[in-house]
Amino acid sequence: MSNSGLIGILILLIFVVPIVWVIYNSNNKAKKRKTLVKDLCTKNGMSVDKPTQVGNALIGIDFRNKKMFYTLIENIEGAFSIIPTENIVTIHVLEETYPGKEIIQNVILAIDTKEEKYRLKIYDDKSEKLVVTDARACLHEARQWAEQIKPQLI
Secondary structure (H helix, E strand, C coil), rough: CCCHHHHHHHHHHHHHHHHHHHHHHHHHHHHHHHHHHHHHHHHHCCCCCCCCCEEEEEEEECCCCCCCEEEEECEEHCCCEEEEEEEEEEEEEEEEECCCCEEEEEEEEEEEECCCCCEEEEEEECCCCCCCCCCCHHHHHHHHHHHHHHHHHH
């Protein structure tokens, strides 16, 4: 093999190895998150097969045990909370903008039960640990999730 062939392979490796490494690390993070969420659900008497990512949050519903969970992707254990679903009255999405501007500051999934009001933060413009940084995408995902789940819970 000539020197130019070796240089070509070396350049190819310089570009390919970092891409493969990023994909590998991303898959590992997703697996770890999924395992952690399943463990937390099990500890709280829930069975959730597929948690849904909605913006910067993970949400899952256990229809059999009439519970749902909510947590932030970057703080799974610290933000993990359980919401009873048997007495849900309303589910809607709140969009907060900066005063006098059309820039989204917060996207919140509002769930009202007969006993309590829950405000689940899907997007926070002031947070430094955002996985999804597009506020409009988070708003769209939250609205889709709310519309899809309303008929099943209310």
